């Protein structure tokens with residue numbers, strides 16, 4: 001009964017259009033009142049939920065991403081990608097995917113990826129005769145790389161929710177799946193471009209390629225500092241995040257000289273806003289999770305899943321379908337926080353490593369960012385491309401298929417997510 | 426914020442609340458920059474001076490709570506919080522209106538609870554010190570109470586807007 | 597009546613096993629009048645939150661470590677003083693006796709009824725560089741400590757660089773030299789895998805923190821005298837079991853890290869470490885004159 005009240009109130013809050021964080025909070029209040037527990041505990045959980053050391057890296061990654069966007073790093077990464085792979089048929093489509101891979105290595109956010117790269121690339125693509133729907137589809141789906149390729153603040157959320165999963169190992173685990181996904185997306189983008197007869201760009205020559213590369217180096221250094229700092233272990237994840245943000249600030253003001261005071265303020269405001277939206281979710285979700293633990297929901301689910309089937313392949317497929325459906329209607333951060341404590345024990349029982357599940361979760365929910373009815377990346381992409389959501393979605397299926405193929409490979413072939421982490425040990 | 430709409434800029438209530446939201450954003454922005462600077466100092470102290478500033482970690486945890494709740498309050502004002510609104514949008518207008526009212530009532534309840542229990546937590550823990558910082562533990566809970574009070578005000582304003590037949594502000 | 601219990605450790609840990617045993621004993625002997633249920637793994641929050649929950653009706657019982665208790669019950673800060681006890685037996689002797697009752701009284705004033713004392717072993721320093729035999733060996737090394745001024749002062753007085761850090765960051769930081777060492781008991785040194793990266797464990801035994809089985813005062817008030825007797829007896833038996841399991845698990849961990857090639861050493865002159873703590877004790881007594889008697893009485897048990 002308590003559980004019904006908890007989930008019922010939550011669902012009701014969502015249906016009437018309350019902010020997800022407030023709906024979680026309200027449902028928790030209802031749960032506490034029903035159980036006769038002192039309400040202050042719920043609010044204590046809200047506060048402790050965000051007083052967590054690992055979460056400190058989140059504002060840093062978000063801020064670094066905003067600085068990259070405002071300060072011209074993103075534009076230089078695109079130019080590098082264009083010099084390198086722009087000559088292929090449908091070159092700009094492939095450039096788009098490659099830029100996402102580079103940008104994904106610095107920004108932890110798919111939405112930042114869509115708006116930063118989309119606002120640079122989509123207008124250019126339209127001008128060169130690419131259809132708007134194609135430009136938007138490529139931009140939106142390849143932005144999922146931002147979540148899977150490290151660093152990624154969503155991975156930090158997962159590590160915290162999973163309790164005791166190492167963030168740096170998780171980062172390492174995301175590298176190959178992120179690349180795999182981009183390669184498959186690149187192939188799809190290329191194939192569609194060929195069929196639609198989009199041209200390639202003339203190859204600018206190795207000299208120009210070298211110049212683009214040199215110009216992009218200070219920007220790429222941000223990635224090397226953040227990811228390299230974590231992987232080499234010179235710094236902790238949090239320290240690397242702070243250092244990356246400081247570096248991005250220095251490069252964009254001193255080297256690229258594009259970060260004016262106005263743009264700096266824009267970056268700060270955007271970073272505060274995103275940080276607050278994510279962290280408020282973390283806060284109320286941890287209060288919600290207190291009641292889930294009290295009702296022993298993870299145990300209940302783990303035992304009922306095994307009733308449905310004891311075939312790991314079937315269970316994993318089922319989990320993927322559930323996550324995909326949830327991802328379609330809800331935002332990523334909230335789902336990570338709610339689903340991790342519930343589903344992780346199930347996959348652990350199947351012998352899956354929490355790292356692999358983390359990557360699977362990122363890809364599933366990342367895909368959800370690109371789907372209607374709720375898809376932050378899709379929304380941003382359509383705004384940037386000046387088309388309606390239904391126009392974009394009509395031709396997006398092959399791109400979804402590319403991500404799903406990558407997802408299935410990562411689900412059933414542990415190699416992709418586990419090879420690098422095992423190598424590190 | 427950038428939600429200024431002709432008809433609303435004229436209302437004194439709007440201007441007052443908008444000013445409050447701007448102050449919150451300015452404070453939270455300064456706190457974000459502080460957060461980065463003190464972490465730079467931590468790295469410098471640990472690697473270069475071999476004398477780790479022991480207060481950074483604890484101060485950073487407090488700052489994040491402040492940024493979250495101040496930014497969260499601003500998010501209520503600008504309607505920036507993540508929500509699932511396609512269902513409400515898909516409903517016929519009168520039904521959508523009822524749902525919108527319910528959503529605002531739900532937000533009002535939770536905002537009031539945040540204010541009351543945030544305040545209680547703050548007072549309860551005021552006598553305890555945050556380890557390594559020496560400041561009152563209650564400082565950590567304070568932004569939660571502030572966020573509760575502000576979201577209550579912001580939500581009440583949105584209710585009055587809705588009562589006058591105006592749609593939600595867009596952030 | 598069903599009781600909610602808090603435990604920070606996994607259920608197969610000595611504390612988890614003993615708490616489950618406590619729950620079973622109570623349920624059986626009260627013939628179901630009280631049915632305790634333990635929530636392991638800190639799923640209901642960390643210790644500072646759990647203490648508040650226990651004092652406000654969210655929890656009925658818990659297994660608390662006396663380290664983070666000092667914020668609520670200042671007297672228990674005495675137990676966080678470095679090199680207070682000579683060894684674990686000394687701690688048992690003190691806590692099971694009259695001094696332990698005084699700590700229990702101080703806890704009771706804040707609504708926490710301590711029924712029996714668990715063991716959390718002795719904490720010692722380990723590092724990646726060399727054995728620590730004298731305070732001089734600490735010089736210049738970065739040690740991770742828990743967030744408590746007393747522990748920071750301890751490392752500073754010994755000449756090291758105290759670095760408060762989240763526990764989850766320690767492994768990676770040891771591996772890569774962000775810090776040089778940390779301090780903990782045998783089972784934690786083992787299960788955290790820190791022994792893989794920190795090859796020197798030095799038996800300083802500088803912190804021997806007791807833990808309690810504590811009941812909420814509100815809950816306790818509603819228990820009949822007969823059942824109080826049963827619950828107390830069960831708590832004492834659980835503590836006995838926990839101490840045995842703890843000793844066994846410490847020994848098992850010690851053996852395991854020795855087999856893994858960790859170099860373990862005893863300190864040459866424990867008194868040199870204790871002497872270095874004098875400024876901390878002086879400062880502590882200045883700030884808390886009423887707690888001096890606790891320290892004196894504990895020292896008196898160590899005279900022979």
Ligand code: NA
Pocket residue numbers: 103104105106107108109145146147148149150151152
């Ligand atoms: Na990323």
Ligand code: NA
Pocket residue numbers: 327328329330367368369370371372373374375376
């Ligand atoms: Na979606």
